Amino acid sequence: MAHGAEFLGHKHTKDPESGQRSIDMTGPICHVMKTRGTRLVLVDGIDRLDNSELKTAFDYFGYLAAERNVPVVYCGPGSREIVNEARRRGRPIPPVGGSGGVPTLAVNPIPYSPDDYELFHEIVKALDEGLCPRRQAPGDLLKLAAHLHRRTGGYLKPLSYLVCQSAQEAIESGIEAITAELLDSQLVGCFDDDPILPV
Numbered sequence: 732m733a734h735g736a737e738f739l740g741h742k743h744t745k746d747p748e749s750g751q752r753s754i755d756m757t758g759p760i761c762h763v764m765k766t767r768g769t770r771l772v773l774v775d776g777i778d779r780l781d782n783s784e785l786k787t788a789f790d791y792f793g794y795l796a797a798e799r800n801v802p803v804v805y806c807g808p809g810s811r812e813i814v815n816e817a818r819r820r821g822r823p824i825p826p827v828g829g830s831g832g833v834p835t836l837a838v839n840p841i842p843y844s845p846d847d848y849e850l851f852h853e854i855v856k857a858l859d860e861g862l863c864p865r866r867q868a869p870g871d872l873l874k875l876a877a878h879l880h881r882r883t884g885g886y887l888k889p890l891s892y893l894v895c896q897s898a899q900e901a902i903e904s905g906i907e908a909i910t911a912e913l914l915d916s917q918l919v920g921c922f923d924d925d926p927i928l929p930v
Contacts (some may be wrong), residue, residue, distance in 0.1 A: 735921060777814070778807035798866050825885065840885030843877065847900065853874055857860055858894050866907040867898075878911050889919045922923045 743784075763769075769858045772795060780788055805814050843851045852873060859872035872894070883889040895911045896917045906913065 757791070757892065761795065761798050762799070764795070769799060771804065772796065772904070773804050773806065775806045777805040777810045777875055785817060841880075843880040843885055843886070848876070851880060854887070854890070855879060858891070862909070864895075864898060864901040864907040867901070867909060872909060875881055875909070875911060875914065878914060882914060893917055893919050 764772075772792065774788075774792060777788070787921060792803045795801070807813075812924060841851045841854065842848075855873050855876045859869065862872065879890060879893065883893055894909070895914050900917065901907055901909050
């Protein structure tokens with residue numbers, strides 16, 4: 732909640748002695764959401780909250796959802812289970828569209844095959860346009876699309892990490908271009924969890 736207030740431009744720092752937040756930011760946040768026409772609240776990292784913080788978090792976002800009539804999307808590994816467990820315990824998590832359950836959207840990998848490659852190519856082209864190594868010509872990254880898909884399994888998060896890390900390494904090392912060898916030298920990280928976006 733503190734990060735949300737800070738993102739919206741409100742100072743919301745802790746008192747160094749008490750460790751408490753100095754101001755209740757609910758009113759100002761609702762006001763900004765209203766004046767800016769907020770239509771969706773995306774809560775990333777719900778999995779990072781301690782069990783002791785979940786009730787407060789769900790109460791808070793439930794209030795925002797009801798007050799501003801906006802859906803709340805909870806993200807993070809295992810978030811579907813966290814939200815469903817909170818519902819079982821009677822936490823006030825507002826259903827979307829009057830549904831009694833928690834609608835979920837499974838974030839599946841983007842396919843890549845000789846018959847199904849257009850979407851992945853569009854994403855790689857968009858990443859390519861944002862690159863700035865001096866020896867990276869437009870379209871060079873697209874030539875590595877199959878390689879990128881093999882390294883990332885078609886998931887956007889590892890794809891974005893891999894391209895960004897490789898671009899930084901290309902600039903810092905002076906080679907100024909992303910190559911298959913450079914991609915293979917980068918660690919993507921562990922993305923074994925099935926990403927789920929509970930709504």
